[in-house]
Amino acid sequence: MTTKEIEKLNNITKELSLKSLIGGGYKEFFFDKHFYRVIKGSRGSKKSKTIALNHIYRLLIYEWSNILVVRRHSNTLRQSCYTELKWAIAQLGVNDYFKCNPSLPEITYIPTGQKILFRGLDDPLKITSIAVETGILAFVWIEECYEIESAEKLETLAESIRGKYDNSEVFRQITLSFNPWSEKHWLKREFFDEETQKKNVSSYTTNYRVNEWLDQETIDRYEDLYRTNPKRARVVCDGDWGIADGLVFENFREAEMTADELKGYKPIQGIDYGWSNDPTAFISAYVNEKEKKLYVSDEFYQTHLKTEDIANLIKGKGYQDDLIMSEVDGRLINELFDCGIRRMQQVVKDKVVVGIVELQNYEIIINPKCSEFLVEINNYTWKKEKLSDRYLGQPIDAYNHLIDALRYAMTSLHVGVSLDIRESLF
Incomplete structure (x- = not known):
């Protein structure tokens, strides 16, 4: 210069x-x-x-x-x-x-x-x-x-x-x-x-x-929101914290449940695999089909887990002898079998919305220690069309690893039916 x-x-x-x-x-x-x-x-x-x-x-x-x-x-x-x-x-x-x-x-x-x-x-x-x-x-x-x-x-x-x-x-x-x-x-x-x-x-x-x-038109639109939707106005107009717009699940609360309260509930487990960007996500829950209640009790959620690491985490939490509904990955499931995790069953991943609808039929109670699941369920939203701001019939592809694991876990309720039927649901 x-x-x-x-x-x-x-x-x-x-x-x-x-x-x-x-x-x-x-x-x-x-x-x-x-x-x-x-x-x-x-x-x-x-x-x-x-x-x-x-x-x-x-x-x-x-x-x-x-x-x-x-x-x-x-x-x-x-x-x-x-x-x-x-x-x-x-x-x-x-x-x-x-x-x-x-x-x-x-x-x-x-x-x-x-x-x-x-x-x-x-x-x-x-x-x-x-x-x-x-x-x-x-x-x-x-x-x-x-x-x-x-x-x-x-x-x-x-x-x-x-x-x-x-x-x-x-x-x-x-x-x-x-x-x-x-x-x-x-x-x-x-x-x-x-x-x-x-x-x-x-x-x-x-x-x-x-x-x-x-412009004045935009200002008027914001200010009218205080009248039509005060809760949303706190977020959109004031920049305050709120509930994510368009949540997939609104039927949840945070609480602990005792062993006595869980009598009559069925334990279920599920796992969704990842590596670098996406974590391997494991979830354990209890389901009461009659009362339509689901208690999320335990989780792990980590990236860069090798097969032996996953097996050790499952064993460390005491789930090695339980049925674990798994994302489809034959190689990884065989490796986990060799590591002592021998009751795993594959569930295909598609038709996500059907699995979501099933979960929406339950009150979901979440142990406060399940911090990653709390983050996901508070941020898992429906996709929105950019131009019209209209919600679409599919969820976002984010904040869904533990939720996917929970969908898989829920298929264990249908163990009495054929694998083909179960796979057609999810």
């Missing part, structure tokens, strides 16, 4: 007016330097556009910084965060200094070679092996972070931006943004509850009222 070009860029950053770019409500957030900067908010609260402007601004003034942008699924990045960051570049008037590659996607700041990289958590190896040519990977933005199933997956990301750098002004930060989700989600526990939140955290809640550029 020429001296004249450098001076022009310096003038741009000096003359930036936050008020004119993003309006009010975000000054503290914009300059926050905590390691975790977490923001939840209602629709129309301009949080994504503010974060995009903030990261382009940082790339301009911190020549040592590079940025990683993450979502649960890589194919959602191009139409969301990538587009927002291109918009921010245009807003700042610095298009000539950036090269945008939509096919990767990737954004490069031409004067220094600093990068904005985009990755999905559906490819964890690409997350852990990220390297940059100039400076350091200093900032991570995780958009719609409620899609991430566990705090452990976030920790893996955090490891990618730790390390030493010989510059006193350097700081690192993970920004998490999302629309409010179920109060049972791990995000609330990790970042918003004072008793359990991580260290070095700043958390924010915002709403549509700080967005000066919302």
Whole structure:
């Protein structure tokens, strides 16, 4: 770059007016330097556009910084965060200094070679092996972070931006943004509850009222929601915690049951296999068909479990002699048999909705220690058509590993019928 070009860029950053770019409500957030900067908010609260402007601004003034942008699924990045960051570049008037590659996607700041990289958590190896040519990977933005199933997956990301750098002004930060989700989600526990939140955290809640550029029609629609659906207005308008919209199951509660209370209940077990992105999920429950009650009593839920690890967990919980209804995987079932788990029966995975309907006929009581199942059932929702906001007749393909295991377990109630009939149901 020429001296004249450098001076022009310096003038741009000096003359930036936050008020004119993003309006009010975000000054503290914009300059926050905590390691975790977490923001939840209602629709129309301009949080994504503010974060995009903030990261382009940082790339301009911190020549040592590079940025990683993450979502649960890589194919959602191009139409969301990538587009927002291109918009921010245009807003700042610095298009000539950036090269945008939509096919990767990737954004490069031409004067220094600093990068904005985009990755999905559906490819964890690409997350852990990220390297940059100039400076350091200093900032991570995780958009719609409620899609991430566990705090452990976030920790893996955090490891990618730790390390030493010989510059006193350097700081690192993970920004998490999302629309409010179920109060049972791990995000609330990790970042918003004072008793359990991580260290070095700043958390924010915002709403549509700080967005000066919302049109009146949109504002009227939000405000009318207080009249027509006050419960939903808390989430959509106020950015508050609530129950996930469109829950598949609403027939559940959290409680413990004693051995005396479980007299007349039948024990059932089920397992759904995974490896890296998806966990291996095992569930144990008790069913009272007459009273239509189901008690979820025990679980395990872990990634990277080898066959011997699975067998040891089953044995450690004392279920090795019980009938376990299993996802179809002949090789794994044979290996588990050799490890001493010898009462497993395969159940095919399709026709999910039929299994859901059966579970909806029961009151589901959940032992509080089954924390992963509580997260799933509080976040397992019906798919929604994007344009019309209409619910579809299929659930989302997320928050369903233990729920799938429970569907399999329920097929043990039909052991008296043929395997073909049982497989046709699920």
